[in-house]
């Protein structure tokens with residue numbers, strides 16, 4: 371039966387159809403839907419892990435116990451899981467193991483544009499790079515086969531367009547899941563130096579075998595046509611190449627590590643102009659040049675930044691200079707992201723902006739507090755960094771004799787992911803920062819996934835709910851106070867107290883995400899007689915607020931279809947012109 375599904379859905383479907391037994395991962399666009407779809411299909415056990423490292427490690431355990439396993443994450447998640455990956459490559463697997471990673475060229479929703487193909491080279495593991503939903507489905511099954519045949523984890527890499535675009539998928543025959551023996555094998559699974567040394571030799575030998583496999587595998591194919599132009603490509607770039615040059619010869623790589631050297635040499639020898647089309651890094655081109663094969667058109671004409679398109683491929687083949695594929699679509703109004711109407715983060719950032727404190731931020735919906743008009747977040751690096759960075763700032767402030775205490779803002783999911791250890795360090799090392807944990811009981815930024823604080827698992831079933839206040843106390847923080855960021859005066863007072871009190875101080879807001887938990891309160895109305903048009907309420911940066919069209923000094927109007935009745939704007943109004951309910 372054929373289905374029209376996204377690449378992510380295809381991977382999930384194939385995981386179930388290919389004898390998958392255990393899946394774990396951490397949400398991150400564009401990878402999130404894989405696990406959500408595995409859960410929806412209900413065929414195979416799956417779970418959210420608190421972070422990518424835990425997800426991969428659990429998948430390792432599942433493989434050692436004899437079950438085909440899958441770990442899913444976005445590209446930056448591999449950084450978190452890399453410690454496990456870099457030694458997993460030595461131990462190899464028992465049952466097949468796939469690390470599925472979704473890259474985000476063009477940074478549609480990511481903090482950087484790193485290319486995961488680097489990790490396949492770094493870890494010396496095979497990587498498959500599907501070009502459409504059907505391949506996403508088929509390659510998932512093949513990834514398990516390669517994993518078991520070569521005793522290696524296999525990386526299955528997608529990019530945003532492959533993960534999210536839909537295409538036709540033909541389902542293959544179902545492989546019934548079987549759990550194999552639970553292996554006890556000390557030299558294979560215990561990476562003490564003496565065992566590790568032997569394993570490294572095996573890893574290098576495995577890579578040569580994988581190279582030989584790449585030369586004959588149907589994953590890599592030559593589409594010989596017009597020999598004036600020959601293009602080597604993979605993944606989504608293949609689609610752009612076919613659109614730009616339907617008559618060119620193409621060497622399509624489905625397996626992007628290791629590379630089939632002989633195949634590439636032969637192909638390059640048959641075409642007049644040899645072009646390499648790859649998004650982001652020059653992974654293919656550098657290796658091909660190192661093989662002594664000429665590349666006529668490559669990264670000199672195709673930018674390292676942003677997505678490739680058919681236009682970019684055409685322009686590059688025509689000799690035009692590289693253009694970063696990051697340009698916004700023309701003639702569309704800009705719609706910068708902002709907090710949802712009713713979001714509890716809005717009240718917090720209204721106060722932080724007013725107090726003008728330095729805010730060490732983190733990654734989540736609250737990162738939008740960095741944008742105007744609040745502009746109240748001053749440093750954001752990676753998940754979990756807010757608390758540790760604030761700690762470092764406080765130490766240097768003390769050395770410099772500065773008295774200002776930094777504020778760290780972090781969400782619940784991010785705190786569980788990698789914030790806990792930062793707070794532990796602050797307590798242990800006698801730090802001095804105010805930490806505000808915005809516990810909206812969901813992983814909001816990626817679409818409202820469950821986490822250890824939401825009280826339910828991936829499938830929605832109830833589970834133990836972690837008590838963040840108790841957890842913070844156990845870490846050794848003496849001052850832990852619950853706040854309500856819908857109450858601006860009380861929030862301001864609590865922040866001031868936290869800033870004045872020396873040592874680690876933690877505030878926890880427990881208002882739920884209004885979108886995830888469908889919270890709706892009576893809307894706000896404006897008394898036009900009292901509104902002076904001063905615009906103080908607009909500092910709330912709420913899309914429900916607008917200005918009336920008429921008059922020299924337009925007054926504020928509330929769109930009742932958008933307003934969620936949080937009442938933050940009513941508290942910013944100095945003329946009592948706004949009423950809730």
Ligand SMILES: Cc1ncc(C[n+]2csc(CCOP(=O)(O)OP(=O)(O)O)c2C)c(N)n1
Nearest residue numbers: 398446733734735781782783784813814815
């Ligand atoms: C290492 C890593 N994994 C995953 C992501 C994707 N991601 C961005 S923000 C976020 C979590 C946000 O949840 P939370 O901290 O609870 O804040 P909220 O968005 O709910 O306010 C995730 C998973 C990422 N940016 N980096």
